[in-house]
Amino acid sequence: MSEHANAPELAQLRHAAKAWFEQLRDRICRAFEALEDGFAGPDQATLAPGRFVLRPWSREGGGGGVMGLMHGRVFEKVGVNVSTVWGTFSPEFAKQIPGAEHSPSFWASGISLVAHPRSPHVPPVHMNTRHIQTSKAWFGGGADLNPITPDAADIEAFHARLKHACDGFDAAHYPRFKAWADEYFFLPHRGEHRGVGGIFYDYLEGDLDRHFAFTRAVGEAFLDIYPQIVRRHMDRPWTAADRAHQLERRGRYVEFNLLYDRGTQFGLRTGGNTEAILMSLPPVVTWS
Amino acid sequence: MSEHANAPELAQLRHAAKAWFEQLRDRICRAFEALEDGFAGPDQATLAPGRFVLRPWSREGGGGGVMGLMHGRVFEKVGVNVSTVWGTFSPEFAKQIPGAEHSPSFWASGISLVAHPRSPHVPPVHMNTRHIQTSKAWFGGGADLNPITPDAADIEAFHARLKHACDGFDAAHYPRFKAWADEYFFLPHRGEHRGVGGIFYDYLEGDLDRHFAFTRAVGEAFLDIYPQIVRRHMDRPWTAADRAHQLERRGRYVEFNLLYDRGTQFGLRTGGNTEAILMSLPPVVTWS
Numbered sequence: 001m002s003e004h005a006n007a008p009e010l011a012q013l014r015h016a017a018k019a020w021f022e023q024l025r026d027r028i029c030r031a032f033e034a035l036e037d038g039f040a041g042p043d044q045a046t047l048a049p050g051r052f053v054l055r056p057w058s059r060e061g062g063g064g065g066v067m068g069l070m071h072g073r074v075f076e077k078v079g080v081n082v083s084t085v086w087g088t089f090s091p092e093f094a095k096q097i098p099g100a101e102h103s104p105s106f107w108a109s110g111i112s113l114v115a116h117p118r119s120p121h122v123p124p125v126h127m128n129t130r131h132i133q134t135s136k137a138w139f140g141g142g143a144d145l146n147p148i149t150p151d152a153a154d155i156e157a158f159h160a161r162l163k164h165a166c167d168g169f170d171a172a173h174y175p176r177f178k179a180w181a182d183e184y185f186f187l188p189h190r191g192e193h194r195g196v197g198g199i200f201y202d203y204l205e206g207d208l209d210r211h212f213a214f215t216r217a218v219g220e221a222f223l224d225i226y227p228q229i230v231r232r233h234m235d236r237p238w239t240a241a242d243r244a245h246q247l248e249r250r251g252r253y254v255e256f257n258l259l260y261d262r263g264t265q266f267g268l269r270t271g272g273n274t275e276a277i278l279m280s281l282p283p284v285v286t287w288s
Numbered sequence: 289m290s291e292h293a294n295a296p297e298l299a300q301l302r303h304a305a306k307a308w309f310e311q312l313r314d315r316i317c318r319a320f321e322a323l324e325d326g327f328a329g330p331d332q333a334t335l336a337p338g339r340f341v342l343r344p345w346s347r348e349g350g351g352g353g354v355m356g357l358m359h360g361r362v363f364e365k366v367g368v369n370v371s372t373v374w375g376t377f378s379p380e381f382a383k384q385i386p387g388a389e390h391s392p393s394f395w396a397s398g399i400s401l402v403a404h405p406r407s408p409h410v411p412p413v414h415m416n417t418r419h420i421q422t423s424k425a426w427f428g429g430g431a432d433l434n435p436i437t438p439d440a441a442d443i444e445a446f447h448a449r450l451k452h453a454c455d456g457f458d459a460a461h462y463p464r465f466k467a468w469a470d471e472y473f474f475l476p477h478r479g480e481h482r483g484v485g486g487i488f489y490d491y492l493e494g495d496l497d498r499h500f501a502f503t504r505a506v507g508e509a510f511l512d513i514y515p516q517i518v519r520r521h522m523d524r525p526w527t528a529a530d531r532a533h534q535l536e537r538r539g540r541y542v543e544f545n546l547l548y549d550r551g552t553q554f555g556l557r558t559g560g561n562t563e564a565i566l567m568s569l570p571p572v573v574t575w576s
Contacts, residue, residue, distance in 0.1 A: 077576075189562045251569070258546035259556075268547075274477045281539070283576060287569035288365075 010137060013208055014107060017131035020212075021082045021111040022066075024219045028080055028113065029068060031227050036072045041119065041235035047073035052080070057273045061087040067276045071283070074234050076118040079279030084109040085270070093269050098203060099136030107133045110141075111219070112263065114280040115226075120246035121233040123147035123154060123195075124253065126280070127222045128263060129215045139211040140202035142177070143222050144185050145229075146195030146253060148246045154229050155196045162199050165221035169214045177201045187256055194256045250282040257281065298425060301496055302395060305419035308500075309370045309399040310354075312507045316368055316401065317356060319515050324360045329407065329523035335361035340368070345561045349375040355564045359571070362522050364406040367567030372397040373560070381557050386491060387424030395421045398429075399507070400551065402568040403514075408534035409521040411435035411442060411483075412541065414568070415510045416551060417503045427499040428490035430465070431510050432473050433517075434483030434541060436534045442517045443484045450487050453509035457502045465489045475544055482544045538570040545569065 029052045036049035050072020058064035065083025072078075086107040089097060094104040110130030117124060129141030145158045159178070166173035177199035185194040199218070204211040257264050257280055267277035317340045324337035338360020346352035353371025360366075374395040377385060382392040398418030405412060417429030433446045447466070454461035465487035473482040487506070492499040545552050545568055555565035 071576075189556045189565075247572075254542060254573075255546060255566070258543060268477045277477075278543070278575065281575035283574060284535075285542075285573045285575075286571060287566065287573075288359075288571060 009208075010133060013131065013137070013212065014109065014133065017212060017215075018082075018084045018109045020216060020219075021084075021109055021129070024216075024223070025066075025068065025080055025082050025111055028223055029070075031223060032070065032072075032075060032078060032115075035074045035227055035230055035234065036070075038231070039074050039234055041073075042237050044073065049073060050075060057276065059083075059085050059087075059271060059273065061085075061271055063087070065273065065276060067273070067279060069279060072118075074117060074119070074122070074230065076116050077283035078113070078115040079276075080111065080113040081276045081279060082109075082111050083272070083276065085272070087270075089270065097134060098138070099134035103135045105134065112280070116250070116282045117230065117234070119234055119236065120148045120238050120242040121236050122230050123151075123233075124250075124282075125222075125226055127219075127226075129218055131212070131215070136205060137208060138202070139204045139208070139215045141215055141218055142181060142184075142198060142200035143218065144181055144195050144198035144200070148242075148249050150196055151233075154232070158196075158198065158225055158229065161221045161225035162218070165214075165217040166199065168217060169210065173201070173214070174199070184262075185256065187252060187260070189259070190252065190255070192252070194252060244286070247284055247286040248288060250285045251287050254281055254285055297496075298421060301419070301425070301500065302397065302421065305500060305503075306370075306372050306397045308504055308507075309372075309397055309417070312504075312511070313354075313356065313368055313370050313399055316511055317358075319511060320358065320360075320363060320366060320403075323362045323515055323518055323522065324358075326519070327362050327522055329361075330525050331361065337361060338363060345564065347371075347373050347375075347559060347561065349373075349559055351375070353561065353564060355561070355567060357567060360406075362405060362407075362410070362518065364404050365571035366401070366403040367564075368399065368401040369564045369567060370397075370399050371560070371564065373558070375558075377558065385420075385422060386426070387422035391423045393422065400568070401510075404538065404570045405518065405522070407522055407524065408436045408526050408530040409524050410518050411439075411521075412538075412570075413510075413514050415507075415514075417506055419500070419503070424493060425496060426490070427492045427496070427503045429503055429506055430469055430472075430486060430488035431506065432469055432483050432486035432488070436530075436537050438484055439521075442520070445517065446484075446486065446513055449509045449513035450506070453502075453505040454487065456505060457498065461489070461502070462487070472550075473544070475540060475548070477547070478540065478543070480540070482540060532574070535572055535574040536576060538573045539575050542569055542573055 050070040052068045052070040054066050054068045056066045063085035068080040070078050089100050089104040094100040112128040114126050124146040127143040131139050163174040181197045181200040184200045338358040340356045340358040342354050342356045344354045351373035356368040358366050377388050377392040382388040400416040402414050412434040415431040451462040469485045469488035472488045
């Protein structure tokens with residue numbers, strides 16, 4: 001961990017970041033459960049509104065987290081995890097992490113959410129933000145939308161809201177972080193993007209208070225815009241062909257997460273909780 | 289490719305290996321279609337016997353292959369690919385391949401089969417054998433059984449038939465290649481094996497005629513034993529709970545192939561045919 005790990009400001013930041021991620025999680029759970037309550041779409045009468053189930057877990061080596069999982073009528077499966085872990089990177093892995101080359105100690109906290117709606121009209125979404133301290137300290141995160149059948153209004157609203165969050169901090173943030181998302185959420189073997197993008201940022205060092213504020217703004221933007229997008233589409237009926245297309249597209253999500261996703265690799269290589277890490281995988285998938 | 293690539297015996301071996309993989313493929317297709325015809329299990333009357341559809345493809349850079357795919361009533365999805373490709377490895381990838389460190393040219397031919405039966409009682413199976421020439425030349429391959437609910441008689445018969453094939457060549461083959469399969473077909477993040485094993489072998493250099501004969505014996509063993517195992521179980525009814533368990537277990541197959549499988553990595557990094565490579569993925573999968 002940081003040579004200055006005992007510096008009061010870094011210790012304070014660890015405490016505050018963890019508290020924020022947990023608070024954001026609680027607000028997201030309430031918002032998503034409200035969507036479940038308000039649902040008036042297909043099979044509304046026969047399906048019960050979903051509720052998150054939270055399960056704590058401990059990590060051998062330091063820390064742990066809480067897995068939140070809901071199976072509902074709007075959300076076929078949505079996982080939201082907050083984990084706060086610390087310890088020592090393996091020598092091989094330490095080489096890939098800024099500030100861990102010579103001192104493999106780390107502390108990391110973050111929130112990670114992946115939603116797979118039941119309706120093929122409601123876009124799946126991913127959001128993750130994190131704070132990491134090694135001999136360096138930084139914030140990172142992002143959010144991206146993964147519609148089955150892209151809707152221009154959704155895409156515009158999603159990007160506009162993230163841009164608004166970015167612009168409050170630095171006019172260079174949005175173009176840079178949008179391009180980073182376009183580069184990151186890409187499947188080379190398919191020659192296609194995973195979804196319609198969003199933002200991706202990492203290694204925001206320096207003015208940590210400001211980067212923390214930006215990270216909170218990203219969380220607020222997500223919590224504001226995504227439920228609006230869900231509400232626009234959740235009650236619309238769909239066809240068997242829509243559903244078949246959805247299940248096939250979900251395969252791309254699996255391919256990205258297992259072949260390329262940095263967070264998945266980070267988690268599996270640092271002895272994270274496999275169940276929590278792979279909670280991102282869709283509930284039902286086809287590869288015809 | 290080999291400095292001796294023009295040596296008649298190496299050119300002859302390339303020709304003979306390719307011809308063998310194609311012949312084995314044709315025999316497997318006939319045997320699997322006969323299983324489809326003989327099926328008398330659940331929904332027998334309403335499902336048509338499956339037939340393989342073969343589709344050729346070309347590889348930019350040299351060679352190509354034929355994808356064989358069947359959706360049937362015994363086999364929910366079975367893919368069998370024969371590909372014969374040549375060209376130049378990327379510098380990064382060449383480092384990982386014996387004999388390609390200084391001369392990145394290669395020639396490779398192989399057969400790869402993955403079967404996902406409809407019935408949870410019929411074990412999925414994987415079989416792959418290959419011949420590769422760089423500045424070195426070798427044979428490799430293997431087969432492993434992936435039952436949803438392991439059956440002691442199946443496991444014994446499968447291993448015994450592979451042992452018989454091995455023992456005709458070298459008493460050390462079977463214990464070595466069985467141990468290699470146990471080591472290879474393992475998911476560290478789950479702390480569990482992918483299935484019940486089989487054999488895995490690679491880099492068999494030296495007496496290539498003998499290793500080719502062994503590779504043919506592995507193909508014959510697979511073609512002999514797997515249809516027997518299928519026939520034992522294919523007509524038995526199953527419950528919705530059996531099916532749910534099957535779909536969940538198939539997730540482990542996906543995790544292995546995308547996170548760890550050497551053939552998948554080889555294919556995706558050498559500009560192979562993505563559709564052919566990912567034909568191994570199950571038709572329907574759940575991660576609850």
